[in-house]
Amino acid sequence: MMHNRVVSWATLPIVDEKGMVWGSEFLYRNSPDAYVAFIEDADQATLDVLSHAAMNLGGGSFEGLALVNFTPWTITEDFCLCLSPRRVVIGLTALDDMDGMLRAIDVAKRQGYNVSLSVDSVKQFSASIAQRVDMVEFDVSTMSSNEAQRLVAMAQRHHVSILGKYISNRALFKAAKSLGCTLFQGFFFSEPVRYAKPRFSSSASLRMRLLKEIELNEPDIDALTVLVEAEPSISYRLLACIHAVCFSTVSAVTSIKHAIRVAGWQSVRSWLRLMVVTDVSPPDTLRNLAYQAAVRAKTLELAALESGQRDLANTLFLLGLFSLLDTQLDDSMDSLVGSLPVDTPLADALRGHDNGLFHWLGLVVMDEQGDFERVDQASAALGLPANLVSLCRIKSVAWAQGVFNLSR
DSSP states (O other): OOOOSEEEEEEEEEEETTSOEEEEEEEEESSTTOSSOOOSOHHHHHHHHHHHHTTSSSTTOSOSEEEEEOOHHHHHTTGGGGSOTTTEEEEEEOOSOHHHHHHHHHHHHHTTOEEEEEOSSGGGOOHHHHTTOSEEEEETTTSOHHHHHHHHHHHHHTTOEEEEEOOOSHHHHHHHHHHTOSEEOSTTTOOOEEEEEEOOBOOHHHHHHHHHHHTSSSOOHHHHHHHHHTOHHHHHHHHHHHHHHHTTTOSOOOSHHHHHHHHOHHHHHHHHHHHHHHOBOOOHHHHHHHHHHHHHHHHHHHHHHHTTOGGGHHHHHHHHHTTTHHHHHTSOHHHHHTTSOOOHHHHHHHTTOOSHHHHHHHHHHHHHTTOHHHHHHHHHHTTOOTTHHHHHHHHHHHHHHHHHHHTO
């Protein structure tokens, strides 16, 4: 499957009767400058939005709830598990395939999600559907008053929230309120906020190995951890997704293996499948950065272990693994670190704050640059033997070559 190198999406606020923000709808866009969506493949459009929305809903960085549109296939394939039921309402558009739509609604409800259905007519909103969904959406500007009244009456009988959409002026807002709508959306309140990001990249053969691992009913956590740790981009997104879904119950993770165990196999499987199907292969420059970050990670981990500081090993591995993220993902380190469920000292070191962990990172960077006089000085300051980091780096290069040969 061919992908554009840029993923584009937009958000459009949803407000209540008092104009307070209830949340926002995440909308697919086929290009950065597209004002409306032109969707050729609804399943792929859903996955593209998910690949970025999944990381933007944690830690209080997003106001209110998110209405994210799915297709029946992306629900029954468990991609909705990439998002938290506490933060997300699943949106569906009414389809002629009634059985498929009802099956998707039932799957989403069993997994704990609220579901919203977008309809064009009252015929698409039967009592059996109204009993299943939590919200119904319709176009206030095009649906006749008589049909809208029948739709609202059906929703009210079943205690379903009512979202009036495409409200472009005060008259339509007033009409929607008179009909009984409880939520409102349209250009009268706000125009869409558009976003565009480079599509995430990872090694094609690594993705294939991940796909093989995640299709197992009983995962090999050790083997999966090795594959995830080989690609900083995937490691970062896995932790960011955990932060988005579990941020209220998980304060910090200490390693990739810890992250996999905290999130649970079903969620990890869904996130990794999403990455496998939406990533593109990286250019050589980004692949080299991934390799360099992996060497840094293993060097720091080995240095901690061999100096008797085992309690620092996992933290230092993550420090090295994520030390080049800003260049790899073309974003500020401050923004990227805000999406990670890591403790404050590690976050500060990644941001470049002068603390104990940052001195470890400086040490490995000096060794990369061949500045061995300063390496000796920095090693002494950290209580390490003068040649320890260089020896650990030699071992780490051999380790990384082995891992990356697997992913070529």
